[in-house]
Amino acid sequence: MKIAIVEDEAKEQEIIVKYIGEWAEARRELVEFRCFPSSESFLFAWEDGKDYRLLVLDIEMGGMNGLGLAEKVRLEDREVPILFVTGYDEYMQRGYDVSALHYLMKPVDKERLFQALDRMAEAKREEGINLVLNGADEVRRVQTGSILYVEAAGHGSVMHTWDGAFPLRESLGEIEKRVNGVPGIAKCHRAYLVNLRFVSAIRNAELILDNGERLPVSRTRIKQVQREFLRYYKSR
Template sequence: MRIAICDDESAQQMLLQKYLTEWAQMSGTPLKSELFASAEAFSFTWEDDKDFDLLILDIEMGPLNGMDLAAHIRKDDEEIPILFVTGYEKYMAQGYEVSALHYLLKPIRKEKLFSLLDRLKEKNLRQEQRLLFQTEDGPISLPPSKIWYLEAQAHWCVLYTADREYTLHFSIGELERFLSGQPEFLRCHRSYLVNAGHICAILKTELVLDDNRRLPLSRSAQKKVNQAFIALHEDSVFRRAPHQ
């Protein structure tokens, strides 16, 4: 999940990013958050990159405020969820004009934000492409984000999710070819395929996943895994407004 936070108060930005990180860890959701210090800064990025899952916009920004930014975004995309944060209830009626997902009043309640994110994740999972696997107990259908890693065991493989495992009567090579259209899946070791979205840290000889499970990392795979991990997280940085 890729989320933009557009707020001209750095303390509010960091608080929202902290809450998003907590929710991602609790829910097992791969998440990238990007910070924008003004509506102009986000608008500059939006012109070339519209691949976001959620926009969190402060309203009281100037000279271009969050409501004006939302109206501009709606000209290009009528579906992307927009969440407003504001200290004033007077703006809530205007949100209907830009089909806002919701309002959060400052100070932001973490539980309220988590509830909204849970609902959005559930909706996205319903829409996400699913992969069909034949297991020893019958066929299963899973969205790619639910798959944490696959492990080769003798002549078959075990597929691991956050809380379950499935035995697949296929080799690791066959599954690697099957998942070749999903760039988040990487061969980190001759016996393992990992979903890069669930990697928390890369050590010298192993990977640490979000739930602290550890997978071996072969020397030959280090460069490719590092590059994929950096590419996945390189946008989670503070962005300044462009110079005029």
């Protein structure tokens, strides 16, 4: 996990690095730090590689402050988690405006920082992995966490997400191999894969999704799907 810490006070930088290092050791996460003394120095480096998994931004800095930096980042990257640290609470609403992961007051409390990092890690697990898939007339990147279900369609398949349905050239069997091991993705029928994250109920031989759609469950798979459903929600 590559983390950028943008903080103009060296002592505060050291504390944040120390605490995140302790969190990473406890959670068995591999972490790479890069520290920057200003927003401008971060933006210069960011142009060469936008591969950070977390930005920790001080709000009160000389030159461009952390909120201004976050606004620039969000113009190009809507997904990277941003964690603000500050000595004042007057900026909280603006922090929410740029979809901040969390907002920590100085001096940074280790337990609250751990909670914020755990929330980020959990969100990443929910998102799953990225798939690059061949559509009828496009190549599309899809996160497994956004999939509602996939249904077989001739020699290909149709992927249903919250953003709509997308015909794919890959067969259901090929998609099944690609998502093997992703938590919550289950085969409920020979013609359907479903994301258990969005299943609200299993009733008779049907799955009821959060959006009201219903999918069939084959008799040979019903008990296995029920077990996977219970196991998935017990693990959350």
